[in-house]
Amino acid sequence: MPKMKTKSSAKKRFKITATGKIKAAAAGKRHGMIKRSNKFLRDARGTMVLSEPDAKIVKKFLPNGL
Incomplete structure (x- = not known):
């Protein structure tokens, strides 16, 4: 079975903990x-953990997300 391809846009935008x-x-x-x-700008600094429904969508595009 061939390797699963990563969506290049997803690997640049998301990281898996x-x-x-x-x-x-x-x-x-x-x-x-x-x-x-x-207040918005302060709260939007850095990174945040995605909600479970959003994470489920993103995991489809990352090979190590399964």
Whole structure:
């Protein structure tokens, strides 16, 4: 059986933690920051763990997500 191909866009955007959860950067930080509140910008820093329904979708695109 051939190797499963990784979706290149997914491997650049998501990381899998040791426990199998999916980490991703916050949305809404690319442009238009002037209209966002300072609280939003602080909370959107760094990475966050995706919710279980979203993680289930992303895992289909990553070969080590199974």
